[in-house]
Amino acid sequence: MRTSIVWLFTSVFVLILCRPVHADVRLPGFFGDHMVLQQQMPIRVWGWADKGESVTVTIGDRSATATPGANGKWMAELPEMKASKQSHALIVEGKNRLELKDVLIGEVWLCSGQSNMEWSVRASRNAAEEIAAADHPLIRHIKVARRPSTEPLDDITSEWQVCSPETAGAFTACGYFMARELQQQLDVPIGLVNSSWGGTRVEPWTPPIGFQRVEALRDIHQSVLGRTPGSAAYRKRLEQHVQATEKWLAEARDALEKESSVGTSPSFPPQLTPFKSHQDPTMLYNGMIHALVGFPIRGAIWYQGESNHVEGMLYTEKKKALINGWRELWGQGEFPFYYVQIAPFQYGNEDPTILAEFWEAQAAVQELPRTGMVVINDIATLNDIHPPNKQDVGKRLALLALKNDYGRDVVAASPSLIDFETVGTKLKLNFKNTGGGLRTRDGQPPSHFEIAGTGTLGFKPATATIDGDSVILESDIVDAPNAFRFAWNKLAEPNLTGGTGLPVGACRGGDVSTAVNLKAIEKDYRLVYDLDLAKLAETIQYDVDNSDEIQSFDRVGYLVELTTASGDEQQLFLTAKAFTDDVTKVGVPAFETKVMFRGAVEDMEVYTNVKGLVRGSGLKGNIEFWPNNYGMLNRGGIRGASGAAYDFGDDPGQPQNGYGSMQIHHPESATTLFAINHWGAKGNADIGIGNNPSGHSDWTFTGNAKNYKAKRLRVYVSR
16 A cells, blocks of 8 residues: 555656646846836837747737747837826736736936945935925836846846835935936936946946957956856866866876875966956946846936046046947947036045046046036035935936937036137136036136146146136236146035036146146256266265255255156156255265154145146155165154054164165155165165055165166255
């Protein structure tokens, strides 16, 4: 009896295994009740079912039939529909029947980027009032879950929400306030697909094909390709590793048999190691964008850049990769792409011009067709990287869409520079998109303008006057201006706007290299010493020595010029309040000078073309001039200095005629401004501008002097 029962259950189990398994028709997880479909475009609906099964999709009086391919995926395309406030049922029928309820036809916008896009309505300005008034059932929102992936994922699971006081608090604030403006102006449903993640860089949102199309990003593309199973690069490197491992295994077996030693096994190539972080290239495209590709949208809005803001013009190339990559894969041509220029913010002790250079890179993205940038330097919070005023951000994004995509006669773009011209001793800057002429939002003269000229050291504040669509710049101390810059500081909140109130963004023009120019230096300073640093030796012999002619001085200046092996020319001019009244002690502190300067230098001005180095005036520095050996211990108690590395808090020791240090630092940013050490080693001396990128930050023990094609030091004092 027991045997019969066992046989029966076994037979039933085998029959179950042998029966064909039929998969239900299913849709991607972002197709659901309350969704919005894009008007005036063919309606694409796709999903999965058994191979060969007939699947019918119906909405209103439109229907289409599709048949799954070998992979079980099907796609149906229905004729386009006009926007309507009437809700529809979207019905999908195959072996089973699916019905999505309350589906609207309207305008769909993809919202992406980092935290300022993810920033919610409930965290924005006047949140309680905004949420209470958020009774807009024609606005719908779906939030894509944070999900990085090493491979493109075909599905996303999330739910559409109808805008109401109960739901709106969690919506993307930028997207919601844009949608509210569009819905009021167009009177059609608006759908927001929110795929954003705070703190993320642009690279993880970019598809491989985006990197492939941009020459400047070839290294990133190769890195992605090398980690992609099936690619030629992946296969080649893996085959090499397998061969090396097999060879080692043979040697290891032989060593085991002979009881002899064997070398270590080949390590797995790091180039094949899959990406792990959500910040790695393609990881968020794979996990949070790929499944959406092909879902018809009107366009995309983007708020991101804080995590890439030190990259300058390279960011322009990365944005090209993102935008063109998305557009190519979506198959909708050049869909609109509108983005937000990040706001002024402190960013710690960072060089204040780094952010300005990033603003310039963001503005340059507008070279791509059907793109537009929102400027928000008038609504920043300098101590908060998340300005809570997302209402104006959303409205300005909506203006771009209303003008460019919906045919409304509005001024949407901020005023931007056309060109500039020299008028006597003045510069005239001409702007477009002024909305009826330039003005200031506080009624005061335009702020944050600077000009420079061939006889001027660096940029000087300029007096600005509005003349219709132009601004006239002048300065009593710049006789022959040839360059200008506007709002060129991370904390700049300028007051210049167009007639519509839209603010003018940071810009510059002319010969901006005038930050370091010899003519300007020699206008205000007198040369004391000139030294070709190729002639460094224990005893210093200057090429020019005017020290006998100097009577008194109140400031000291150092001009260091280096040409790297690759031909890059680095310049730094540093001037500071005199730390001695003896002109023989301002040069290289060789042993015979009996120099020992250690501590603060006041009122520094720094001019340099070296990226990332602090610039400006009124800076506090630290000097380390001595001929001695020195140690790492920070016995001087210099704030922020390390006691475990050579930096700006080192301690001189014995012998007095030792290694030698000629360094000036900016402790606040923990930066070496320039260093000339160990001059007795001649070609093996240590020389550098800025921090040493590897090893001790003050260049100690680098022995790199011979690596420069040219190197020169000039020492000045004020006249």
